[in-house]
Amino acid sequence: MTHPDDLLADYVDGDLGERERAEVEAHLATCERCGADVRSARLARDGLASVPPVEAPAGLTEEILGAVDREPRTHEAPVVEVFGGRPRKSSRPTAWLGAVAAAAAIVIGVFVFNGLSGSSSQTGAASDARAAGGAELAAPAGGSGTTSANGVVLQPGHDYDEAGIERLAAAAAAGRLPVPQTSLAPSDEAAAVTSCLTKGAQLRGDEQPIELIQATFDGKPADLGVYRVPGSNGGPERIVVWVVSSRDCSVLSFTQHLLQS
Amino acid sequence: MSLAGGADDGALARRAADGDSEAFAELVRRHQGRVYSIALRMTGREEDALDAAQDAFVSAYRKLSSFRGDSAFTTWLHRVTVNATYDLLRKRARAPEPVADVPETAGISHEEDPAGRMAEQLEVREALALVPEDYRAVLVLRDMEDLPIEEVAEILGLPVGTVKSRCHRARVALGRILAGETERGRASEASEGTTKP
Numbered sequence: 001m002t003h004p005d006d007l008l009a010d011y012v013d014g015d016l017g018e019r020e021r022a023e024v025e026a027h028l029a030t031c032e033r034c035g036a037d038v039r040s041a042r043l044a045r046d047g048l049a050s051v052p053p054v055e056a057p058a059g060l061t062e063e064i065l066g067a068v069d070r071e072p073r074t075h076e077a078p079v080v081e082v083f084g085g086r087p088r089k090s091s092r093p094t095a096w097l098g099a100v101a102a103a104a105a106i107v108i109g110v111f112v113f114n115g116l117s118g119s120s121s122q123t124g125a126a127s128d129a130r131a132a133g134g135a136e137l138a139a140p141a142g143g144s145g146t147t148s149a150n151g152v153v154l155q156p157g158h159d160y161d162e163a164g165i166e167r168l169a170a171a172a173a174a175g176r177l178p179v180p181q182t183s184l185a186p187s188d189e190a191a192a193v194t195s196c197l198t199k200g201a202q203l204r205g206d207e208q209p210i211e212l213i214q215a216t217f218d219g220k221p222a223d224l225g226v227y228r229v230p231g232s233n234g235g236p237e238r239i240v241v242w243v244v245s246s247r248d249c250s251v252l253s254f255t256q257h258l259l260q261s
Numbered sequence: 262m263s264l265a266g267g268a269d270d271g272a273l274a275r276r277a278a279d280g281d282s283e284a285f286a287e288l289v290r291r292h293q294g295r296v297y298s299i300a301l302r303m304t305g306r307e308e309d310a311l312d313a314a315q316d317a318f319v320s321a322y323r324k325l326s327s328f329r330g331d332s333a334f335t336t337w338l339h340r341v342t343v344n345a346t347y348d349l350l351r352k353r354a355r356a357p358e359p360v361a362d363v364p365e366t367a368g369i370s371h372e373e374d375p376a377g378r379m380a381e382q383l384e385v386r387e388a389l390a391l392v393p394e395d396y397r398a399v400l401v402l403r404d405m406e407d408l409p410i411e412e413v414a415e416i417l418g419l420p421v422g423t424v425k426s427r428c429h430r431a432r433v434a435l436g437r438i439l440a441g442e443t444e445r446g447r448a449s450e451a452s453e454g455t456t457k458p
Contacts (some may be wrong), residue, residue: 006425009410012432029312040436041429047385047439048404054298057307060314064289066314068322202419204351229393240393250423254430256395 038169151190155215169257198224199242221246270334278325302401303346311324317345340416396431
């Protein structure tokens with residue numbers, strides 16, 4: 001049995017029938033990872049449930065109706081996107097929306113790798129990476145089974161698991177990617193992997209990965225995307241790793257690692 | 262109360278699409294609380310939540326003619342809200358921040374260890390700000406707004422199975438942060454280490 005993430009959500013919610021619950025419990029008895037995950041998930045669920053309801057501020061109705069009043073009365077043609085696909089606003093000709101889109105064009109840039117390697121040696125993440133076996137991932141291009149082709153790092157013999165992607169994130173935080181991104185050129189292959197990650201992980205599509213990897217995750221063919229994500233005001237940036245299935249782009253895993261800014 | 266008060270959402274939406282501003286105002290009054298709540302929990306900032314709630318209703322107003330009534334109005338509106346909030350976060354290009362003020366809320370009791378409880382809630386909000394937006398959306402809709410998984414799937418435009426898996430992964434990610442197993446711990450270690458010799 002592979003890790004039954006969809007059943008585990010229902011299990012934590014107490015929504016499983018007798019038979020499925022027995023199946024999940026049998027799996028939990030032998031799978032340390034899922035056992036730990038269920039404990040984490042319960043902690044999160046209980047924590048979220050403890051947050052009190054939000055009370056809307058006074059005058060909200062007037063603020064909203066005022067904003068609506070300032071809009072010219074121009075109904076759009078029926079918008080199919082409302083019910084189909086990702087809830088993402090397509091670009092529209094309206095000026096203020098154009099300004100939003102322009103402001104949103106965040107370019108993280110493929111050259112951040114250079115910045116990373118220069119600054120990360122002082123971070124806790126960097127020492128973690130070394131302690132956690134980052135050296136294994138620090139092998140330059142040509143390390144065992146690692147080749148790069150057309151912008152995607154191919155690691156056909158490398159099977160990642162949860163711990164593996166955490167090491168990858170830590171290694172990326174320490175500026176030690178399997179292949180320095182600067183040696184990878186944009187290509188159709190990279191675009192295909194990026195598209196699968198964008199679809200599966202529900203990314204916005206404008207993120208620039210600092211590494212794209214094809215390998216396996218828990219034995220399943222997988223695409224891995226390593227991203228550098230801005231932090232909150234003045235807070236640390238993060239390295240985020242998404243793992244999606246190469247077959248159907250579904251999310252297999254995710255992890256992140258903070259960088260000290 | 263106006264005549265609009267007794268009508269169902271679908272009827273109000275049709276009237277609003279035909280230019281009945283009182284019908285639209287009634288929809289705002291009915292649903293602004295949940296819209297604001299989703300926006301606040303997604304963005305983590307009251308100022309951003311206010312902007313996102315306004316954007317959501319402006320967007321809903323512009324799209325009213327595309328509301329076909331084959332889904333609950335609230336599901337459609339929540340989808341527009343999540344959409345507006347994602348756009349706002351993109352515009353801000355920054356991660357959300359934990360909400361500083363815990364609003365006074367009727368019906369919530371803090372009598373046992375109120376300080377500890379407040380600290381726990383703040384910690385949850387801080388941790389929530391660290392998970393990616395797409396995980397946060399599922400956690401906000403499912404575990405904070407307490408919406409059924411099927412409705413969350415419809416709001417996000419994803420298959421139910423995908424939402425269940427994502428919900429689990431998102432909870433695990435948040436739980437690890439809360440337990441100090443991931444970057445929260447590392448972050449504090451790192452910041453303490455900034456003034457090292």
